[in-house]
Amino acid sequence: MNNEFDLQEIKERAHNKAFAKITMLGIEKSDLLDDIKNNNTGIVPIETLEIMLESCKKELRVWNYIASLIEKDNV
Numbered sequence: 001m002n003n004e005f006d007l008q009e010i011k012e013r014a015h016n017k018a019f020a021k022i023t024m025l026g027i028e029k030s031d032l033l034d035d036i037k038n039n040n041t042g043i044v045p046i047e048t049l050e051i052m053l054e055s056c057k058k059e060l061r062v063w064n065y066i067a068s069l070i071e072k073d074n075v
Helices: 002-037 046-072
Strands: none
Touching: 002 046
16 A cells, blocks of 8 residues: 555656656747747857757657656556
8 A cells, every 4th residue: 555655656756757847848949949030149059059959859759758658657
């Protein structure tokens, strides 16, 4: 019984962490898109921002996949 509660708590924490990461990556993606669109690069070359955006998009896909696995977990 105690192990089941622990597992449920772990699943809930994993869910919360995954969705927090997805939220933060969404904000980062939006900020990068805005910076690229507005040519707001500061000292960073636009090419670097574009690479960062592609990396962010990949990370977002990975975390969405992780979140879907957590949601489907029936243990």
